[in-house]
Amino acid sequence: MTRDPAPQGGWRTYRQQYLREDLLAALVVSVLLIPQSIAYAMLAGLPPQVGLYASLLPLMAYAALGSSPHLGLGPVAVLALVIAQTLAQAPPGVSPSEAALVLAAEVGIILALAAALRLDALAALLSVPVLHGFETGATLSIAASQLPVLLGSPAKGFELPALLESAAASGFAFQPLAAAYGLAALLLLLAARRWLRGMWARLAPLAVLLGAMALAAASDALSRGVPLVGTLPPLHLGLSLPRLDAQLWLAMLPGALMVALVGYVSSLVVAESLGRRANVRIDARAELRGLAGANMAAALSGGMPVAASFSRSVLMADAGSRTRMTGVFIAFAMGGAMLALAGPLALLPKAVLGATILVAVLSGLKLGPYRDAWRYAKPEGLLMVAVSLMVLCWSVTAALGLGVLGSIALLLQRTARPHVALLGRVPGTEHYRNVDRYEVERLPGVLALRIDESLLFTNARSLTDVVQTYLAPHPETRRVVLQMTPVNAIDFSGLEALRELHDTLARREIRLDLSEVKGPVLDRLRAGHWERWFRGRLFLSHHQGMEAQD
Incomplete structure (x- = not known):
């Protein structure tokens, strides 16, 4: 397989052969990344600007250290679920933003150590049934958590029991006007996916967000009880160290191990899949280094843990990305968007963000592998279902533990008696x-x-x-x-x-x-x-x- 061509030629060669394709791909992907960065930060329980910060320097760090020209790095829905549950373990007096910086730093350190110790084989800890079961369970859990947001309900929770208990405690109340915003956005996004193609389909999420902000401003939605994102602090990229608190670092460590494992495995799967399609060699150790650098950059620049998004990575490949410089151009485009949208974002209805998350995560929902796994190997099919249910009804920690132990148990069962x-x-x-x-x-x-x-x-x-x-x-x-x-x-x-x-x-x-x-x-x-x-x-x-x- 060929390597990413960017490092092999000078600027003149790059400008002649790859610059135009990378710039166009960056513009296309940044359109999708803007609403997703905001939505996934809020999904993780963080201020929206944190998602934007996580889409700047981390992309540049990966471009310098990674190996894939197609990996769309940034906040990810599945990781947002793990991050939200981890931040809940922060000691009293620590804000979610401070805890997120420590979490990102620990993820970066763990991945850097794994690269130094040549532990890229860690990807084998999550078998395909476990990974798919985890991702599907997380997708359904995220979708369920956004239903109250979509309807303007005060109910909260990621696991179904907690979500239902919270909804019952609130008397299953909802805000009609907020629900109207959310359902209208949901229908528009679904219609765009169904009827639009090419650039128009990619612009649809951003267009829906801009339209919702304009309508909310014109109708004074806040005075009518519609929950809004609210005023953001001044958006400026400041570099600083995460909070040095031993108790906080210890509290975040178990979650950091999970985020590092899931982020690396899922990112490597995406990189290798797209690499085979484009005949590009993917270096697993370089991916560890790239993700380590990206998360360290996030920790130093006010972001959150990052990994590769399958939808954004596929979009990068389809849009013609040729080298890792695409990520650098995306970072510059995101910086411009931050300056342009800082004021209007305060008027964005949260229900519209909920609709954006719902459509984004459910678009990747695949139930076919359950059928295929059941037909091929029933124990692996059962493990896949069990992991999904564990994520949906209990916690991601228990689900990952069950998945790894279940995979080891199945391996031992198959090899315990030599054929x-x-x-x-x-x-x-x-x-x-x-x-x-x-x-x-x-x-x-x-x-x-x-x-x-x-x-x-x-x-x-x-x-x-x-x-x-x-x-x-x-x-x-x-x-x-x-x-x-x-x-x-x-x-x-x-x-x-x-x-x-x-x-x-x-x-x-x-x-x-x-x-x-x-x-x-x-x-x-x-x-x-x-x-x-x-x-x-x-x-x-x-x-x-x-x-x-x-």
Whole structure:
């Protein structure tokens, strides 16, 4: 795959080949990022300007350190849910904005340490079923939390039980005019997605926000009881350190670990998906560094934790982004928007923001993977459903814990007993296949088995029992030949299991032979001095092993 071309040429080459495409892509994406930055900051329980700040310097930091030319960085809906629940754990006397800066700093430090320690394999902690279940549950939870905002209701909460309890406590009250704003915005946004195409569809969210602000100003919506965003403080990008409070940093740490893991995994999935489409190589460690730098920049510039948005990243790719300079241009466009919209944003009805969030998050809702997972592997389908329900009804912390533990449990279940196949020769050939799947010939007195797993501590203990199960119906066996082609690794537990099998067979006067052992595996066996106890023979091919004389 090719690399991001920007670093390989000078400014003249870049200007001639990529500048126009990157500028156009930046203008398109910034139109979508403006309302999303405001909405996701408020979704996380933060002032709207925090989302705008998180869309400036973090994008530049990622452009300097990351590897994807298509990653649309900034506030993200799924992370906003985790951030909101984490900020609720802040000590008394600490404002959400101060806690968000500490949270972003910790996320940046965690990702930087992961990059330094080459822990990019952390992405494997969240399997596809867990990641999809988490994202779907978070999507539904976010959508549910915005229904009261959409209707002008005082009810609050992300989890369904808390949300219903809050709604019941308020007598399921709502503000009719606010609901009218929210429902009208919702219908307009849905209609735009259905009927508009290209640039017009991308401009629709911003147009709805501007129209709502104009209407709210003309009708004096605030005096009529419509909740508004309210007056923002002067928007200026000031650099300062997060609050240095040990109690605060400890309180934010568990949430920071979750934000870092979810943000990195989801961002890497997006980057690799778009990278394959555009034939661009994605460096997982560079993604760690890029996200670390972006979150540190957010912590120093009044922002919030950031990650990649799938919708914005796809839009960047479709709009023609060629290099990471697109992110720099987006930051400049966002800076201009901050100056232009600082005053009008105070008049924005919160119900319209709620409609924007609803449409944005529900547009990415996919239920097909549940059906596919259930058909392919029911335990993984059940895990996906369980994670979604856990997010929706309990908390993201419990959902992620369940997901990781569930994935480990399923892995252990699959590998706890090594799959061993009884082999026979396909007539007229030197090929050996499973007797349960092919018409094959078997040699009397020689038991041919194939181990279909690496021999590790998770499954090695049962190796002898599995082989003896095949020996029981064949008491005439004089030799057992193990085909080792699928075995990619043998750890110390596997070595001891192989030795136990060798000694058990020797006591029954049966010789154990091995065939087609891979070089790295054989190197490990020799390092373990297996020649001190192994009395069988080693064959280059399985056919040689079967034809050998006793």
